[in-house]
Amino acid sequence: MRIRRLTSFCVIAAVVFGVVSQGWGETPAEIVKQLIGSVRSYKNTDNSAAQVRKVTEETLAIQELAQHVLGPQWGKLSAREQQDFVQLLQDLVQKVAYPKSAEFFRDLQIEFTTERVNGNEAEVETVVSHPQEGVVTIGYRLRQKAGRWVITDVLLDDVSLVTNLRTQMQQVIAKESYQGLVRRMREKLAEES
Amino acid sequence: MPSRLMTYLGRRLVAGERELLQFLARLNTTYPQTILCVCALATVLCVFYTARNLQFVTGRNDLIASDKRYLQLDEEYAREFMGIDQVVVVVEPRDFQQGKDFVSRLAAVLERDTTHVTEVFYRIDTSSLEGKKLLYLTPDDLRALRESLEEYRDLVRDLTVLPGLNTLFRAINQQVSTGMVSHLVSGFLGLDAPAREAPEERDPVQIGFLKSLLQEMARALTTPAYRYSSPWADFFGEADELIENDGYLVSSDRRFLFLMVEPRESEEAGFAEGAASIAAIRRAIAELRPAFPGLEAGVTGTKALDSDEALSAQTDAQVAAVVSFIGVTLLYLLFFRKLRHPLLIVTTLAVGLSWTMGFVTLTVGHLTIITVFVAPMLLGLADDFGVHFIARYEEERSRGQDVVAALHGVFGNTVRGISAGAFTTALAFAAVMLADFRGMQELGLIAGGGILLCLLATVTVLPACVMVMETYWPWKAAAEEKVALAGVFSGLGTAIRKGRWVLLALSGLLTLGALATVPTVSFDYNLLNLQAHGTESVEWELRIIAHSERSSRDALATASSPEEAMRKAAAFEALPSVETVESVAALIPTEQEERISLVRALAPLVEDLPPVLAAPSPVDLAALRRTLDSLRLKLREDNTEWDPQRKPAEDELREARQSLYTVIEGLQTVPTSVAQTILEHFQQELFRDFQEKWSLLRSNLNPPGPVTLADIPPQLARRFVSNDGSKFLLQIYPKKNVWEREPLEEFVTQLRQVDPDVTGSPIIGYESIRAIKDGYIEGGFYAFLAIAVVTFLTLRRVGDTLLALLPLSLGMIWTLGWMWLFGLQFNLANLVVVPLIIGIGIENGIHLVHRFREEGEGGPALVAGSTGRAVTLFSLTTMVGFGSLMVAQYYGIFSIGLLLTLAVGSVLVASLVVLPLLLFHAPLQGVGMPSAHPLPEESLAQEKRRASGRR
Structure with missing residues (x-):
């Protein structure tokens, strides 16, 4: 179960990569801490849901993420379809990834080990550990945009979640269709709601 | 009419026997020096002839009739293909590289030793397959x-x-x-x-x-x-052994490396055949090993196993001979309390053995692992001739007879018993020759002929020696108290008389108990179990079986084309009992x-x-x-x-x-x-x-x-393609340990379903063990039958015949009980004692019944008399003779010693306790052929003794 929670967290982090962080002038490590702190304080209440919505709307640029993962398909969509897809991603983050990530982080220790800043780019490395179940390294890539740090990717043992997300979506579109992808995502949302 | 004819023939037979014995007695007492000269000359000739011509053969194939097709094919393949039946050096290194270094250096050493080695094969040069090696995936x-x-x-x-x-x-x-x-x-x-x-x-x-x-x-x-073992096979796939391991010969788990050595054949075949080469290989290993810490290496393979077995047997036989000689000499001295009698008996036996060896050389030409024990066997079987002869001679002399009369007395009475026993035993061995197994046929001929020759020595050399010795060293009557163990035998006789019902009841219980153990008696087919504990070749063979998938025992088959070889290989590999098949098919x-x-x-x-x-x-x-x-x-x-x-x-x-x-x-x-x-x-x-x-x-x-x-690399081609290119060899390795009977039987049976002409070590082993076992059982049956018939012809009474057979029968039953108690199984080595037990067992019965008929005294008198003492001495010397084999490291020989000691001991107890008790009440006259008549000079005294006995 912890793996699933971990994954959910990672996916959330991946989703937020494209979001222009409401950085408020913090360091990259502080941005990551804010995100994790928001996830860990999540509670399944109406207030919490509103808070999550607020955070995600304020912190996650779902539209840029959607544009990145759909690639050339994005340009083929009508404005209405693009809006629907962005909303679908936002709902999945809120209703699937966030609760599971919160559960995952409840019993785990997170240690911030490294922060490297190189011009407009930065890396923050954390070690997530459990006494009996070992450790896993989660890295965050950030970029400074308009004076603010934003998370651009999350890596589980150096494996990029965003790249993986994009690859899989492209494969489904190629094999089935954009409609097939959307159908699958809607079914998943319905299943988790 | 037939009854009258039988009576007539019986009388003629008895008369002829009597005349012959009288003639021999006269001859010995008249021309003793001439007889000794002739016998000495014959002995010298035999020794010389034997030393020049007798050979020793060690292979198990030599025990099988050469007309067996599987044997002919095996020999044919050994000629046509390289590498069959080589000495196998097994190396267990700390790691693979160390193993490769060791094998390479050992090969270099052995290749230089052209005195002992003709070919070393340790690495396949796969350069001819360069570029094509992945095709083996x-x-x-x-x-x-x-x-x-x-x-x-x-x-x-x-x-x-x-x-x-x-x-x-x-x-x-x-x-x-x-x-x-x-x-x-x-x-x-x-x-x-x-x-x-x-x-x-x-x-x-x-x-x-x-x-x-x-x-x-x-x-x-x-x-x-x-020890490193490669995990990469799960990534790269299981490549064929041919292209793996840098061409070295390696077990599938890379635990062992192998090096095959073709030893140089010695011109002087014998037990040392191959042994010098194997010893040289072992020396080379021992010299190299210190430079390779943690590495172990040893020699195995059929040749090494055979050689170790033969050397072990030879060493054991020498030790046993010394122990036996000392033990038997001590027993003779204890019984006779004189040096001259043991000397005479041993001299007679030595002459008889010399003649036997001459006879063996002339008729068979060689000894095998079975017949090499002919000397101790004959010592065990024929020493009683001299013992009975001398014991009776002593008795006659102590009665006041002069030397000539005493010898006539011995010939007239005891020699008849000795002859009957000898002919019976010889006939038993002749019956063994009916078995369909060359090793047994040779044993039957050698042992049967040897017994008769020992008998001949007993009726010529021994009395002639007595005559000559009496001339220079006259016999002196022993004081009563010095008669060997008289008190012991007298006491035993009294004890038997007093406790006869108890003894009979105990015997009955013992017999019933022993009969109950019969179902537990089994035959151990595993030839490795015969070897001495810790024998190097056996240890390595077992280690290969334990850690690898194949033993050094592979079956052989051939095909006339590579395509047929492929078909056959596939058919063999489909068999549940087959682990793998190596052939030209596997190479293509x-x-x-x-x-x-x-x-x-x-x-x-x-x-x-x-x-x-x-x-x-x-x-x-x-x-x-x-x-x-x-x-x-x-x-x-x-x-x-x-x-x-x-x-x-x-x-x-x-x-x-x-x-x-x-x-x-x-x-x-x-x-x-x-x-x-x-x-x-x-x-x-x-x-x-x-x-x-x-x-x-x-x-x-x-x-x-x-x-x-x-x-195909040439080293492999020579192993799988015949010299003329017309045959393609398949080496079939078993899945299970085919040293054990059931896996072996399953393996051979299944292989024959694919190819009836399959051969090789497992098939020859299977056939030879079966033939040996059947041969011994068959031979034992024939021997028993022949003995029963001859005993009847000798004693001419059904009752006496049954009584004479009783010690043997009881002894054999009791022996089965002892086997259960000692955890002893029949095996390929100790089965040889079955005809021996029969031969030895019947003699006791015949001598005692003869003496009973002569004297008319059963019970204590029979036990305490010279015949009882002679039977005891004969049995004890046999037990010491064969018991000495228990010093052997080679388990096969040890088990022979143990089994025969138990059997002879059992027969002795049955002879001295049960038979005399039954003879208390046995009728003197039975039914059947007319009774034997003693010699004229004895008949009157005998009649008198019988009459006084009845009174």
């Missing part, structure tokens, strides 16, 4: 290899660029992470559900390599004498066109990668621990993030997980410096192994064409 393996190279392309690239344990585990960890992230992301987005239109089938993730790698690391960290891959295209398809996947690996970096223990810890989280038992379609088998996961835990624990508990050393060594082996496989892969990606017969 099956199409499935080639497909799997392609999938591995595609799926783990990054991992392979990392390993070729920056080889090392850290790189390897980091890459594996990343592969696992990638797989899991992929599934996690797809699950999050609802991409994990299969497409509705066409569900996609996907194979489980292959973690076989990871599992093997972790297991090896765990063994390296926890096993003190760790099937479906070569498909393999060629599959191999060529691998090229684009590896061509851009470096052909030679850089040196591995030192192991970073801290980083390795972190990687393994990360891997542990992903291999957790309750990890639900596996894609159901791609999740590996639970067993594999569990094993991998367990090994991972062991490695992590090992890295925590083993001191860092030690762990560093262990893992550096492991890394070195792992990447040397990887480099070999990588080079093999890189240099064989474009096969110039299919493998043909012309490509």
